[in-house]
Amino acid sequence: MVRRILRTEKKQAPECKGKYVYCIIRAIEKRKSFGLIGVEGTVVYPLEYKDLTLVVSDVTMREYSVDEDEVEPHRIVVEQILKEYSVLPVAYGMVFKNRNLLQIAMSAGYAAIKKAFILVDDKVELGIKIFLPGEMDEIRRAKCTYDFLMGLKDIAADYKELKLFSSRLIMNTTFLVDRSQTNRFSEAVENLACGYGEIKVQYSGPWPAYNFVDIHILGNKRKGFR
């Protein structure tokens, strides 16, 4: 008797694709794609919703770890878009199962998104970190942070003091600056830094207004649409 062994190939579950959202911009015309710059090397393209445009790409549905290499494509896309448009950033790792779910989220947050756009329109975020190389006199330290804050806050539309995560960090402030004022702001930073040769200044940006917009839709923290 001949036994025939029939091999049945394991059926692989179809790869589930979702829509990864990078940021939201105002409605744009005649643009089909932003190029192959997305997560997993995917095409980033615009998706319209009323008078807004979502910048998305079709990616595999999975949990996105907060890993430098993983976050990098998200950052690159948002920075690329920021060069041309006013951007409302979306938290890293936001993937929607399909277009319908994305539209539900958008309709839930539409009013808040529109309101936030007024705040970020034609503005960018610029960050200042002041780091001490060694010891610094307490009075001079206070004077340094005061001078920087006073010298920059009038040029900016808004500012936020962030956490001092190191004992050597004496200033960690982010400023919301009108695009037309960025050169003036940069000059002011340079002049202030020249007055304090002993400190290390990190001037970063332009970034999307990450620290000035925080909209939570459909849940909290990373599981929701922020």
Next chain:
Amino acid sequence: MFLLDDLVLRSLGISVPGLDLIWTLEQVRNFANREMYNPEKIKNQIKENRLLFEFSEISKEEYERNNLALMRKLKLAEKIIEMDLGTRNDILGSI
């Protein structure tokens, strides 16, 4: 001597917080664990490490090595919180 007293008293189900040496040692251990595996502190260390690299105070290799170790520590700290290992449960319940 005190330790033996505490052990005897504990076996009888008597423990006086503050006077109980084992209780005190547990408090010290818990405090040390909280300090060592505090996710917020580890996140601060990750950011500080990045800043040191950006200001060229440490090399890329050193930065990557520190970052890897800190990321592992953070994952462990988050897991510890998730598992709630610091809480002692009365497995016998109220029988």
